[in-house]
Amino acid sequence: MxxxxxxxxxxxxxxxxxxxxxxxxxxxxxxxxxxxxxxxxxxxxxxxxxxxxxxxxxxxxxxxxxxxxxxxxxxxxxxxxxxxxxxxxxxxxxxxxxxxxxxxxxxxxxxxxxxxxxxxxxxxxxxxxxxxxxxxxxxxxxxxxxxxxxxxxxxxxxxxxxxxxxxxxxxxxxxxxxxxxxxxxxxxxxxxxxxxxxxxxxxxxxxxxxxxxxxxxxxGTRLGAANEDIAHVAHLVRPTDRYATLVNLLLRSLGQRTLVFVRRRVDATEVAERLTEDGFSAAAFSGELSQVQRTRTLHAFRNGTLQALISTDVAARGIDIPGISSVVHLDLPTDGATYTHRSGRTGRAGQKGLSVLLVPTTEHRRVEQLFARAPFELSWQPPPTAAEVRKAHTKRTRRRLHGLLDASADPQREESGGDVVEATTPGSGDPPLDKHREYAKRLLEERDATEVVAALLALSEPPLPRDPIAIEAVRASGPRERDRRPPRHRGDDGRRRSHQKPRGAPRKGKRFDKKTHASRSQRP
DNA sequence: AAAAAAG
The missing domain is CATH 3.40.50.300 (P-loop containing nucleotide triphosphate hydrolases)
Incomplete structure (x- = not known):
């Protein structure tokens, strides 16, 4: 801005x-x-x-x-x-x-x-x-x-x-x-x-x-300057838990627009289909689609009909869609520049954005290398648990309740929210609480107030598209069981002395290069 | 290595 x-x-x-x-x-x-x-x-x-x-x-x-x-x-x-x-x-x-x-x-x-x-x-x-x-x-x-x-x-x-x-x-x-x-x-x-x-x-x-x-x-802006409005988070997950983690992320941010990046066209199609079966409002976006479909899909994402867009890197660059609250890298970006472009689809026009990397345990080391010189902090966090997802859902419902109460107390006031996908806020027309007011009074005369409110809260929480999925947390630096090699020799304290060889040498030109991005130490 | 871009 x-x-x-x-x-x-x-x-x-x-x-x-x-x-x-x-x-x-x-x-x-x-x-x-x-x-x-x-x-x-x-x-x-x-x-x-x-x-x-x-x-x-x-x-x-x-x-x-x-x-x-x-x-x-x-x-x-x-x-x-x-x-x-x-x-x-x-x-x-x-x-x-x-x-x-x-x-x-x-x-x-x-x-x-x-x-x-x-x-x-x-x-x-x-x-x-x-x-x-x-x-x-x-x-x-x-x-x-x-x-x-x-x-x-x-x-x-x-x-x-x-x-x-x-x-x-x-x-x-x-x-x-x-x-x-x-x-x-x-x-x-x-x-x-x-x-x-x-x-x-x-x-x-x-x-x-x-x-x-x-x-x-x-x-213009200094080369490699980080967009301070974007938070960068990495979840270490088993390769088989990537989809489950995506589901939990989407459930956690229900009602907000999420752009999901995958590597290949076929992945975009498959993930979108699976999400749709799971009750989400999602669609694929890639060069596999006809141009008519591409335009239609992007429009649906723009106007809030779709919660999630599952895309190849065709949408990584330049596309300006307001209100994308988070970008999920379901497949890792190929290089630092691609990561920067993908992430740049969120946190636009001064809004806050979240960029989430799903890192298979097998790629842990590579990702650490890739981001070692990134001009921002990558925050490693456990993937969202089912309990966290449910809690976020309850919180969301309560926020809507407060929005209604505030609007009712002060009709001039703009409704807070930012929910763009679901019709969570009542359309403009009659004041939404008017027709319930008489009955509310009677109810409170006849019943215990706490019980009434609790029952209404239970009733007002919309069902989730599907249940959140239990994801086993992975220890941040633990190699997978089958990657573990027998220790060559042990010292007197019984601890391993020799460490396994680093997997995969750093790849030339793939990281956040000093020439393309400022390194962290150069931050103001 | 994949995707994009011409039918």
Whole structure:
């Protein structure tokens, strides 16, 4: 959230035509990365923008490009050149492209003649084609479809003045390499190229040189700075208890949105199906789904119809869904960067968030290595027990009761809560307690007050979708029984002298690297 | 090593 700065015009650094849009969107000041991008030094340079997720990088970019979009657009209209876009933004997933496009649209709402088009796979190419024919100044898209339009002549990128790679570290990764090169081959040589990413590990920086021989590095929030709103918790569980732990976690946070990450598409589908059978409101999200399904599912998660979304890493980056109270890593992330991106889906816009790692005992050591240099504290805790889950449920019911009582005492007061999934709060209409008041008086005359309240509490506690599951706690550093090797020799005190060989050497480039993330000792 | 991205 932008912090308020007492100033005549908090947006004085922004292009004048965009200030009204910023105010309409509820901005009260520019974020660090936005101010940094608008700094005079940035003029005319290729930028390498690194900043924490959710820090307003897209808007920063929009602010940067707006003036030249207006100028280029006008120049090309005057010259009667074919109306290809002046700016191109390439994103690694379809949903991200859509989201970025939407953000640029509200930002450019007052810029007449500057339209934003989004082109992605999974949608009707003919409709996109006709959108492109209208000559949008800014085109946002995913690599495959962009290239498709370019090759078919539907998209003329010869007039592109700015090309932007969003989530640049991933875009420069192997999988996107070919398409990206092919697109860039069509761009004019004199274009400016901007890379946007949370992190720029050495491997990415090496590749980045091909796009930006002489880039200016712009840092919004300090590289690797931790989001203080996110708590990081690890539960050590037996591999067979992972699903049970997930069930307990979901029961504990019933009524709140949880994003669950798994490794493979098939896992997403299977876990979602199993959760649904267990009475949860859950769905899978992965590249296995049709685009229609993907959009529909994400919408259902956004509007609160779904409590849990079980996703592959397709949703790990950039996706902004308000109100995700926790992220669960059912499968461990492959590396530090993936962990950071996944976790960044919670704790957004100043809200508190929880990131929970389910660590199979077999992976204990690897996880400790992975997080040894993380810029935050990973808190190892026993998984939630069945008793804790039930207690949380009772507490939740009592909180709703207090909400009702407070609302009844003071109707002006906003209902507290934050429960987004279940219809836990009565709809606005008649004051909810009115029709019960007469009977309540009679009941209290006839019965013992404590008994009446206790009975009502019992009645008001909704049934859980399913019973919480007993999970056996695992000792934090104990090797599994079958991993234990016979002691080689014992000392006089009978204790083992030799320890087993560390399993698995640290993997190169997989950890929270000093180059990509600040280490803990560098924390302010 | 998997996922994503073009049908």
């Amino acid at each position: 932008p912090t308020t700065v007492p100033s005549a015009d908090p947006f004085s650094a922004a292009p004048p035509q965009l200030r009204a849009a910023l105010a309409r969107q509820g901005f009260t000041s520019l974020t660090a990365v936005q101010r940094a991008v608008l700094d005079a030094e940035s003029a005319g340079r290729d930028l390498r923008i690194s900043s924490q997720t959710g820090s307003g990088k897209t808007v920063a970019l929009g602010l940067l490009l707006a003036p030249s979009l207006v100028t280029e657009g006008a120049a090309r209209t005057a010259a009667r050149r074919p109306a290809g876009p002046a700016a191109l933004l390439i994103a690694p997933t379809r949903e991200l492209a859509v989201q970025v496009g939407a953000e640029l649209r509200w930002l450019y709402a007052d810029l007449s003649g500057v339209a934003v088009a989004v082109v992605t796979g999974g949608t009707d190419p003919v409709r996109e084609r006709s959108t492109l024919e209208r000559g949008p100044a800014f085109v946002v898209g995913t690599p495959g479809r962009l290239l498709d339009h370019i090759r078919r002549g539907a998209l003329d990128v010869s007039g592109v003045a700015h090309v932007v790679l969003d989530e640049a570290d991933q875009m420069l990764d192997m999988g996107f390499r070919e398409d990206l090169d092919a697109i860039v081959d069509h761009l004019p040589a004199e274009r400016r190229a901007h890379l946007v990413s949370a992190t720029f590990p050495p491997a990415v920086r090496a590749l980045a040189g091909r796009f930006q021989p002489n880039a200016l590095h712009v840092e």
